[in-house]
Amino acid sequence: MDFEPLKRAYRNWRRMHVCARPPAMPEPFFATDDVDALNMFFQTHPVAATGGPGSADILHGQCAVCGISVDFDIEQPNDGSPVNWRETLKCPQCGMINRWRGCLHLYEAVCMPFSEDRVYLTEALSPVCQRLESRLPLLVSSEFLPEAGPGEVVEMHSGPVRHEDITQLSFENHSLEAILCFDVLEHVPDYRKALSEFHRVLVKGGQLLISVPFNFRKETLVRAIVKDDGTIEHLVEPCYHGDPLSAGGVLSYYDFGMDLLADLGRAGFSERFVVCYSDSGWGYLEKNVVFLARKLKR
Ligand SMILES: [Zn+2]
Known part of the structure; x- marks a missing residue:
């Protein structure tokens, strides 16, 4: 007997019913869309102050x-x-x-992916990519390679790497079950266009998981803008993040606030919330925040 149609129907059904708000949220995660509730969570889940010069250089967990x-x-x-x-x-x-680790833990525990899912990861040269490739055989990963065309695969010293501009993805409409975007969005001046693109290429029920630098406020802090003539104007002290493809790092344009949820809504994501966690037993020191969204309409 051919079980494939049944399996596919079950996968589609479950995709529409997972990624729900609490009470389904598993430990140590807490979901909210309210910045006061988020800050209250971190007040009641303090993580012991460790680290600093001369202190322990390991944490058991x-x-x-x-x-x-x-x-x-x-x-x-x-x-x-x-x-x-x-x-x-x-x-x-x-x-x-x-x-x-926190993002993958959250993805497995809350999004509950199937190994047959078509998942797009917006980075290709990291341990997280290697790990996900073994978990999800249909994973597509990419880097931003300015010289390459949309979706073009470039031979690099580490092997073939696909190019994608997340404001202009080469994927078909409704072609992916999930998108994982870890600390990339703050480097994209027109990040709202990227959110619309993510929505376009996800299937109905598709999930988007975003980690970004978070400022624990309602409003996003704009650090720098690209002017009409293409030059960059810094509004606050420039901040550069490490990048496998550029020695000097890449500029961070934003410290996101809770209003990223409203941007996700404008991009079409009907279900959206943030997940917070802070747990020394899992090795999640500091106040960790991840945005989760699901596309419910085509
Ligand atoms: Zn490990």
């Missing part, structure tokens, strides 16, 4: 990706500046840092 207890490695900055908790706490087994 459970890696959600590997499913085992490990000693997370804490990278102390050489210049005595504070530890960047989102970018450290690397698992010695899978090599993944705090924000990647």
